[in-house]
Amino acid sequence: MKITGIELRRITMPLIAPFRTSFGTEHHRDTLLVRAVTPDTEGWGECAAMTAPLYSPEYTETAIDVLRRYLVPALSPHLAGSAPFDINAVNRALRRYRGHQMAKSALETALLDAGLRTTGQSLGSYLGAAVPAVPCGVSVGIMDSVPALLDAVDDYVNQGYRRIKLKIEPGWDVAPVRAVRERFGPGLLLQADANAAYTLADAPHLAKLDPFDLLLIEQPLADDDLVQHAQLARRLSTPVCLDESIHSAEHAAAAITLGSCSIINIKPGRVGGYLEARRIHDLARAHGVAVWCGGMLETGIGRAANLALAALPGFTLPGDTSASSRYYTTDITAPFVLQDGYLPVPTGPGIGVEPIMELLDEVTVSTEWIPL
16 A cells, blocks of 8 residues: 555634543644555544643643654655555554654554555454444543532433442542542442642542542543552452553553553553554453543544544443544534444544545634655
8 A cells, every 4th residue: 555645634613511531721733643554545543632631741832743743754665665554564663762652543544544445444343353332431521519529420311321420539539439439329330530630748638539439530640650550450349441651552551450540441542552452352252351441522524533442342431432522512523422322433434434524624724744
């Protein structure tokens, strides 16, 4: 498969409502899309990086820069000729450069999408999807008041979401979790996400969440501290899930060995792409560790690919693969609509969706073409 060039397209999408976590509040999504163009087709990938280095060291500007300077040029020998396309060779070539997992993931996804479109295979089929639809959860940001939170959760429950995730931080944790559990009862699948907002000294306070029968507490401590997560896990009855700490299958293996977690949130952008995400899935499944698919406020491009991943057999918990309307009034693809708490896994070639160019052009901030 010959790639004629790569387009970097930056877009800005306003959110339906501000989304607040322990590391800040987002009012819009600054997103980088990568388009891989061949003589016969094209493929799309979405970069999960945020505008600022808050969730991870990566941010949109660094993703653009590393793609332009290093990642795309490094692939010229693999993409500019007529040799058979080998996504694993592409993956190995990108490993030479340290970090920048989200940029790598976007590029890998665009190339996978283009390659699979030439063969007519869906990403779900390629990865090993086992189900036609996946159960969906929703992430609820930090609110100004508990009544506002209860109203938001009530709305999501009525929409049919199968699991509710509450963002927490010091000063907004036990009270909101208690209020949601008391209002909606023991039947609601409920979990909390701290985004690394606590320290091990907070263990006695975090233990106050144990009576509320949470599915898990996600990333309570620093992203670079597997040892203290293992210590915390032994002091809580609530299962500990890792997110920001897991950047590769090697990180996942270390966390499992240390007992740092019993559940892993797999975000393809955070781990460098869908091939590495599948490796983590396979590792976790072999060790009896549950996994679920996290989200980064994706557009329909990223959401489609995440649904393909979430359909693998080891994804036994509802993920953050919410409907398009959770974040955007108008998406750049045909909207994903919740159906009895589930979203269908796209079955078309590649990621199974394409952007609607009129809508995409309306939110485009800049484009850059890199010929190969």
